[in-house]
Structures are given as structure tokens and as C-alpha cells.
Amino acid sequence: MLLIVILIAIVIVTNFEKSIQRRCRSGNLELDEAITFFNSVIRMRPLPSIWTFNQLLRALSKKHHYSSVVSMHNQLPDAHTLSALLHGLCTEGLMVEAMKFFRKLLEKELPYNEYTYGAIINGLCKARETRKAFQLLKQAYHNRRTKLNVNCFNPVIDSLCKVGQIDKALRVFQDMVKGDIPPDVVAYTFLIHGSWTFGNFEEAKRLLIDMIDCGIKLNVYTYSVVIDFLCKVEKTHEAILLFELMSKEGIEPDMVAFNSIISTFCKEGITTEALNLMETMTHRGLKPDIVTYNFLICGLCHLGHSREANKLLDRMKGQDVPPNVVTFSMLVNALCQLEETNRVFNDIVSHNIYPNIVTLTGLLDGFSKRGMMDKTQKIFDEMIQHGEEPDTITYNTMIEGYWSQGRMDKAKEIFEQMLSKDILPDLNIYYTLVEGYFKLERADVALKLIKEMIAKGLVPDYLRQNILTEILGKRF
Numbered sequence: 001m002l003l004i005v006i007l008i009a010i011v012i013v014t015n016f017e018k019s020i021q022r023r024c025r026s027g028n029l030e031l032d033e034a035i036t037f038f039n040s041v042i043r044m045r046p047l048p049s050i051w052t053f054n055q056l057l058r059a060l061s062k063k064h065h066y067s068s069v070v071s072m073h074n075q076l077p078d079a080h081t082l083s084a085l086l087h088g089l090c091t092e093g094l095m096v097e098a099m100k101f102f103r104k105l106l107e108k109e110l111p112y113n114e115y116t117y118g119a120i121i122n123g124l125c126k127a128r129e130t131r132k133a134f135q136l137l138k139q140a141y142h143n144r145r146t147k148l149n150v151n152c153f154n155p156v157i158d159s160l161c162k163v164g165q166i167d168k169a170l171r172v173f174q175d176m177v178k179g180d181i182p183p184d185v186v187a188y189t190f191l192i193h194g195s196w197t198f199g200n201f202e203e204a205k206r207l208l209i210d211m212i213d214c215g216i217k218l219n220v221y222t223y224s225v226v227i228d229f230l231c232k233v234e235k236t237h238e239a240i241l242l243f244e245l246m247s248k249e250g251i252e253p254d255m256v257a258f259n260s261i262i263s264t265f266c267k268e269g270i271t272t273e274a275l276n277l278m279e280t281m282t283h284r285g286l287k288p289d290i291v292t293y294n295f296l297i298c299g300l301c302h303l304g305h306s307r308e309a310n311k312l313l314d315r316m317k318g319q320d321v322p323p324n325v326v327t328f329s330m331l332v333n334a335l336c337q338l339e340e341t342n343r344v345f346n347d348i349v350s351h352n353i354y355p356n357i358v359t360l361t362g363l364l365d366g367f368s369k370r371g372m373m374d375k376t377q378k379i380f381d382e383m384i385q386h387g388e389e390p391d392t393i394t395y396n397t398m399i400e401g402y403w404s405q406g407r408m409d410k411a412k413e414i415f416e417q418m419l420s421k422d423i424l425p426d427l428n429i430y431y432t433l434v435e436g437y438f439k440l441e442r443a444d445v446a447l448k449l450i451k452e453m454i455a456k457g458l459v460p461d462y463l464r465q466n467i468l469t470e471i472l473g474k475r476f
Helices: 001-028 033-042 050-062 068-074 077-089 095-105 112-125 132-141 150-162 166-178 186-197 201-213 220-232 236-248 255-267 269-281 288-302 306-318 323-333 338-350 357-368 373-385 390-402 407-421 425-439 443-456 460-475
Strands: none
Touching: 001 132, 033 269, 050 236, 077 095, 077 112, 095 112, 112 132, 112 186, 132 166, 132 425, 150 166, 150 186, 150 357, 150 460, 166 186, 166 201, 166 220, 186 201, 186 220, 186 373, 201 443, 255 269, 288 306, 288 323, 323 357, 373 390, 390 407, 390 425, 407 425, 425 443
């Protein structure tokens, strides 16, 4: 009989929760209605979920009924419930309301505990208010009214590490240890990652050794951080050993670990191993992402295997992994066949991706070397319309393309455009123009360009005579 009563009570609570949630989501919840709901909720046994309380408080906070929100908080039963609600406000990004509520807790001496501090400190850190979080942690640590736990320290350590304040993060870590709060794998991992990221390799190694000596087992994130670092400093053998150790320890490698090893294999030219590792990753239920495919396509392109790279491009699109500008840049730079280059360009446009300057210059080079200057000019004009600023290499490509066809009027037009953009031509551009005008028997223009080049200080004094001799020698 008691069991039936309990079940009925649970059903009533669940239905009531759904009703509250619907009203809160509607955006039409009025203050009087919310207070009625709240008064009913706090009398219910069992109490509804914390999420229901959060829904009510969030709905009122959005309508700026802050005094009512605080009043409701005052009626809640214990520190655990208050902490959960504070966490809810922080999760929703309502940090102004969360801080007001937290100060009321302290002023009115409402029940709070380490979880309350953990919620507000974590919320401040996520809102990039690390300084406030640090000050709050410092106050709590020194007044000793509440026994803090590791979850109060970890968000501050993480935030400090992300902005490169490793020394400060280490001091927070040391304070935690002095306060008889044992650090966990998360705290160590934040510090190891931060130390390596900002170049303090010795400190990172010391922390890793210290962590192992304390009997703290590495988790998947720690393994991934260490593997990624070893790959970046070209310690491939050690990275692979650690990668294999993960599986032996019963820890499945994550995307970061797989991508780190795949990247290293590709850099070392062993793309077969990299492709095999991608298949292993797939069989273990991890879907290769854009980073995985870009590493592999880069590796294949570097070895001149453009056909295989193109096949991989087709596969990634079949797997609903949209290529990005990096993907296309690598393919454009690797392709030799005009038809393939044109296909890739059309592919870029079809994915609503406009190429960057490196990709565009590669395309211009491919078309101009095949004498397709009308196509080259069209891409060049579109590039400017899309806000991409051509650089010296881009202008060089255009000028050489027109020079090769003897169209010096167009080459000079591009040159003038370059000057109007305050981009300084290099020696190669001047050489190209001078040689082109000499071929057209326009020695007057060629000599004018030579003088201009020297006057602009592009040529050291000791090279002037050599340049004149070389160019004039070709002419006469």
C-alpha cells in the first residue's frame, strides 16, 4: 500500500513539473502565477527536481523580478538545494543574478557549503571573470568558515593556465595542497597542459612524475595532452608507446589522441599507417573529423598522391564532414591537372566557402601557366570583390601570366593597380616587366622601370651595374 502511495506521489509531482516547464517555456509566465507554482512546489513530497526550481527562477530572472527570485531562494531548505540552484543560474549565464544571490546567502547566513562556492567560482571562470573567481577563492580559503574541496580550485587553475599565468596557477595548486585538499587528475592535467602549451616543459614533466608518484592514474584527457605534446616535439616513439599503453590500461583513446598520432605519421610520410589508424578509429566508434581528414589530405598531397587525396575528399563529403578552406588549399597546391584544379575550385564555391589568399594564388598560378588568363582575371576580380587583398605573390602571378602572352598592357595595368594599393613590387616583378617591354622593343619604358626600381632603393648599389648589364645583355 505504501509503495502505491509513493508511486502516485511521484506521478503527481512529474505531471506538475511538466506543467511548470510548459508555462516557463511559453515566455508568458507572470509573477503571481510563478509564486503560486513555487509555494506549491516547496510543499510537495518528494520535492520536484532542481531543474524545475531553476526553470521558475530563470523565467522570473529574465523578466527582472530579482527581489522575488531572492525571496524564493530564502525559502529553500538546505545548502545542497541552494547550491544546485546557484549552479543553475551560472549555467544559464545569469551571473549578475547568481552573484546577487550568493551575496544574499552570505549576508543572511543562509546555509551554504563547498558546493555553493564551487558553483559560483566555476560560473565566474566560465564567464571569463577569473580575477573575481580568484579573489572569491582567496577569501574563502583564508576565512576558513567553509571547508573547500578540489572543485573550488580546479576552475581557477584551468582559467589561469589558459591565459598563460602558469606561476599563479601553481601557487593556487600549492595553496590547495597546503590546505590538506588533495589534488585530483583534473588539477594535474590542467597544469601539465598549461605548462607545455606555454613552453615550461620541465615543469610539465615534474608535474606528471609527481602525479604518478601520488598514485593518481592518468585519465583519457591527461593521456591525450601528453601524447599531443610528444608528437609536437617529435617524440614519435614515446607518443606511440603511450598511445598503446592507453588501451592496455582500459582507456579508449579519444579524438585528440588519434589525431595527434595521425598527424605525426603524415608528417613523417607514413600515410599508410595514418590511414590504417583512421580505420581503427572508425571501428572503435569515433567518426573522423575535419582535423583528421585535413592531416591525411596534407600528408597525401605532400607525397604527390593527389588522386588518393581527392578520393579522401569524396569520402569525407560522403561522411557528412564538410571540407574547409584548409582542405581545398592543400588540394589546389598539390594538383597538376587543369581539369582537377577547376573541379576543386567549383567544389569550393558549391560549399559556400570562399578561398583564402593562399588557395586563390594557387588557382591563379594553375590557370595562368596554362595560358587561361581570362579565367585567371575573372578569379582575380572576384577575389577583390570578396574583400581578399592580393599580396606581392598574387600580383607576381598575374603579371607573369600576361607577360608570357606578350600582353604587356594588361601586365602594366596590374602593376599600376598594385602601386595604387601601396604594395611594393619586388625585383622579380620589375624583371618581368622590363624583359617584356624589351621583347616588344619598348626600350624607353623598360629603362624607365629600371631607373624607378633603383630609385626606390630596391637594389643595393653594388648590384646596379650587374642588373643593367644582365638586362641590357639580353636585349642587345
